[in-house]
Amino acid sequence: MKKKLPKPTEGELEILRIIWEQGPSTVRTVNDRLSTMKEVGYTTTLKIMQIMAEKGLLKRDTSGKTHIYHSSVSKQKTQQQLVDRLMEAAFGGSAMQLVMQALGNKPSTAEEIKEIRAFLDQLEGGKK
Amino acid sequence: MKKKLPKPTEGELEILRIIWEQGPSTVRTVNDRLSTMKEVGYTTTLKIMQIMAEKGLLKRDTSGKTHIYHSSVSKQKTQQQLVDRLMEAAFGGSAMQLVMQALGNKPSTAEEIKEIRAFLDQLEGGKK
DNA sequence: ATTTATCTACGAAAGAATTCGTAAAATGTT
DNA sequence: AACATTTTACGAATTCTTTCGTAGATAAAT
Structure with a gap:
């Protein structure tokens, strides 16, 4: 019985699309990509990705210094x-x-x- | 040059659908219809419709006692x-x-x- | 005309989404 | 080791949506 994940917001969807495209990513690489499309601060991207991890939309590997996020929704x-x-x-x-x-x-x-x-x-x- | 109207929210869309179906409506009739689908207070419906009028999604005729709202978006x-x-x-x-x-x-x-x-x-x- | 019902107006509260500043922790450089 | 850079963490400010209580205005009923 898998619990239903919440609907991603517009901003979250943008990030998901980048991760679907790039595969597992750091905040840095996501933000770099995102920055080519719109003005966005690094910490803003970080925050959204952290929230997405909380919600279960992303999972993250925190073993290294730099956390690596990957999508948990197809x-x-x-x-x-x-x-x-x-x-x-x-x-x-x-x-x-x-x-x-x-x-x-x-x-x-x-x-x-x-x-x-x-x-x-x-x-x-x-x-x- | 018509200015772009904002995207309706989920709640607003429900109301739009009712008005598209019924034609010009009062808050009362919209709320009655809405109530068959979900719990919702009269003033809640009123407020949303007022906001929609502000945004330009609805227009209203305030000449009578009871205001009549009609959709301004097809x-x-x-x-x-x-x-x-x-x-x-x-x-x-x-x-x-x-x-x-x-x-x-x-x-x-x-x-x-x-x-x-x-x-x-x-x-x-x-x-x- | 007094009461009752209906409707609008106003504002406040709560929750979500977005943004970002600042600080702390980890890493890299000289 | 001292300094600089990168990253994460935390939390505050802002805006938007939804909800509804209360009050005031208007109309209807008796």
């Missing part, structure tokens, strides 16, 4: 959680409406559309 | 905004990834899948 699960939330909160639980909204505005390439079709094929085939 | 635009945000924040801007995540977990009916296909056809047709 990218996939987290994305799922966020999509589910939005689907519920804004679309009354309708996946289709969400999908159409997502596709409708953003012009997709023919290639992407093809991939989605293939994906739909697979979905149908699978559930027979 | 359902469509708001959904778009939220989807865009999530797409950016969690999927690096990829509509496709978001779509697959949305479809992948939630089992869709054959009917829905059909509709999505039709939608894709239309998308392709439209962009030549």
Whole structure:
């Protein structure tokens, strides 16, 4: 019975994305990356990462001088959680409406559309 | 040049959904509806709606005794905004990834899948 | 007109999220 | 060893959201 982790905030999600991309990271490397996107102080990043560790979103190895943080939530699960939330909160639980909204505005390439079709094929085939 | 309205909070979104559904509403009717979903005091609903009016998410007619609130943001635009945000924040801007995540977990009916296909056809047709 | 009910206004409290200053601990440099 | 740098720890200030109590205004009922 694993307890449900809290939904990451916007700021936390930014950090998660960096760690998913880089793998286990120090505050320093996360902050360096983050700094290329926005103004942010080192201690601010540190604090957020410490809080994330408390919440269970990150785990940390404190054996060395510099602590190393790694994600304890998978990218996939987290994305799922966020999509589910939005689907519920804004679309009354309708996946289709969400999908159409997502596709409708953003012009997709023919290639992407093809991939989605293939994906739909697979979905149908699978559930027979 | 219309100024950008703030992103509604979760609580605000619930109220927006009710107003989108019911049309222009009083605090009373919104609160009645809201109360069927969760415990909430009348003044709480009132306060949130007042704040929403301040922010520009709602407009109100104060001519009568009872104020009437109506949405100043369209359902469509708001959904778009939220989807865009999530797409950016969690999927690096990829509509496709978001779509697959949305479809992948939630089992869709054959009917829905059909509709999505039709939608894709239309998308392709439209962009030549 | 007095009472009762409904509604708005105001403000306060509590909790979360974000930010950062300062200090202490660990490490590195000369 | 003395000094400088890096990192962690702590806590305070700020802002935002949510909640609701209380009071005042307006309308309805008797």
